[in-house]
Amino acid sequence: MKTQDELKKIAGYKAAELVEDGMIVGLGTGSTVRYLLDALGERIKNDGMHFTGVPTSKRTADYGANLGMQIKSLDEVDQMDITIDGADEIDPEMNGIKGGGGAQTWEKLVAVNSKQVAWIVDESKMVDQLGKFPLPVEVLAYGHHQLVERLDALGYNPVVRVKNGETFHTDEGNIIIDLHMDHINDPDALADALSNMTGVVEHGLFLHMTQTVVVGTQDGAKVLTK
């Protein structure tokens, strides 16, 4: 029986095959993406492959640069040929929740500027309905207590994210409020409602933007396409 980490590695290494020489590649964030980066680093070292990576977090930028990747920011490129990223939950429509690591705003900015988006996950992330994983909502620090009250009044069970005993801050210095909803019946309606709330910077619902999911399973990598 393979561990969850081994399944992440299977997905990350398989997805590295989607990257071709000369591409501009959006590089996601998280523990599964680390395996993708390791695989791409090996191709750079062993095959002399060359591509431009556009990272979705400072962590990914540093990790990729250490592996010899040419790193550019989103402002320095026109469009990504492909973005490969992890996810926290994916439903049968290939809609997902992202932001478990707090990187959802840069991740979404890079994804919406990509010709194709692929996600890499271990099989535990594939779900029938989104919502068991708490939905991250990135908000401005200023006035966030009021926003928590509004989200609470809507029944969304908001909890301000804390890490190592301190309020968590994103790469942009914002705060994350995680919504413990258990199930999300209408992801589109919820996405619209959250986007329309003053103080919300971005939320972790990634809808209608992904065409490929590479799943690490006990039987190897499975590539799902839309």
Ligand SMILES: O=C[C@H](O)[C@H](O)[C@H](O)COP(=O)(O)O
């Ligand atoms: O903010 C983090 C990202 O959305 C990650 O891609 C997501 O949380 C999945 O991370 P992991 O591969 O570590 O499970």
